[in-house]
Amino acid sequence: MTAAQADLSAEFLEMPEGPRIDRPDVADGAALWRIAKDSEALDLNSSYSYLLWCRDFAGTSAVARAEPDGRPVGFVTAYLRPDRPRTLLVWQVAVDSAHRGRGLAARLLDALTARVAAEHGVTGIETTITPGNTASERLFASFAARHGATVEREVLFEGRQFPDGPHAPEVLHRIGPLTG
Structure with a gap:
């Protein structure tokens, strides 16, 4: 971990105002499913998947x-990519409607990345964003700017590859290297 990552970790994990950030546990699964459902922007996974996520990927989630x-x-x-273990793949980011507009998504992303970088040596993140999701595009562009990283984009999955009906393409955003 770099000194900048240590400073970032302390800054975001110990902020006295606002919600406290930590690791999820199984008891949080239902609430995460509800927040994702209410977002109206995310692909909603089964409630079962959120329970499993809180059990099996709590160490790489917040x-x-x-x-x-x-x-x-x-x-x-999020999870560490098996073939690129220094890359954190961010699956979903969501904030309850009553807490939006306060920078909580950025705080969550920064705190998680600092923790996982300290524990696993992560040097970059990846995420997919559908075209037109400007909130996510801004979140990850500002994340890259705060961390002195570049953003590379390419279509990861074409809409026609999804078997369950019409789906927008998923554009991969590769952000790194992270410097602080």
């Missing part, structure tokens, strides 16, 4: 908890 009750109000699900 949840924002409201104070004082600790209920989830935002999350980032």
Whole structure:
């Protein structure tokens, strides 16, 4: 971990105001499913998948908890790519509607990346974004700018590759190297 990553980790994990950021657990699965469903922007996975995600990928995911009750109000699900273990693939980012517009998605992404970089030596992230999802495009472009990284884009999956009906293409955003 670089000094900048250590500073970033301390800055975002110990911020006194706003929701507390930590690892999800199985008990959070239903809330993450609800937040994803209510986002109206994400592809909604089965409720079962959110439970599994909170069990099997908690170490590479993050949840924002409201104070004082600790209920989830935002999350980032991610995993380390098996063939590129220094790359964090960000699967979904969502914030409850009552907590949007306060920079929580950026805080979640920065805190998660700092933690996973410290634990696993991550040097880059990847995510897919459908064309027209300007909120996600801005989130990841600003993430890249904060971390002195470049963004490369290419279509990962064409819409016609999805077997369940019309789907927009998924554009891969490759961000790195991360410098702080």
